[in-house]
Amino acid sequence: MSWGKGIALLYSGFVVFMVGLVYMCVQQENIFLVSSDYYKQELAYQDKINHSQNAADLSSEVIIDYTETGLAITFPQECNESSGEISLYRPSNANKDVSIPFRLSLSNTLNVPTANLDKGLWVLKLSWSKNDKEYYLEEKITV
Known part of the structure; x- marks a missing residue:
């Protein structure tokens, strides 16, 4: 594998990781605040x-x-x-x-x-x- 393909694979993996992380954060429903006011x-x-x-x-x-x-x-x-x-x-x-x-x-x-x-x-x-x-x-x- 060449350097170009390795760098492209690294960036693609990072993008997939970040998209997955954002998706998991958006799905979080139970956010308990100390108080609503x-x-x-x-x-x-x-x-x-x-x-x-x-x-x-x-x-x-x-x-x-x-x-x-x-x-x-x-x-x-x-x-x-x-x-x-x-x-x-x-x-x-x-x-x-x-x-x-x-x-x-x-x-x-x-x-x-x-x-x-x-x-x-x-x-x-x-x-x-x-x-x-x-x-x-x-x-x-x-x-």
């Missing part, structure tokens, strides 16, 4: 920092305990009669994310069942408010 969330990130600081300034920290039935989340005493939302974010699959609204009573303890959750890493995101003051806490947990 991440631009909007990024603009409000300073608010999240402020809410996290509010949670850090509480008289005691939020305690997350593992129980037989799931998670027991205990809030400080000054958070009673507040309301908010618990989000369980699954980094490996956005379709498995769970969001649970809550309202705290005098007990200040929430029980979150984990029986229906897949085993592995989750990110627990707590956001709550009381008297127009917002709080936010994010914790990595393993179920």
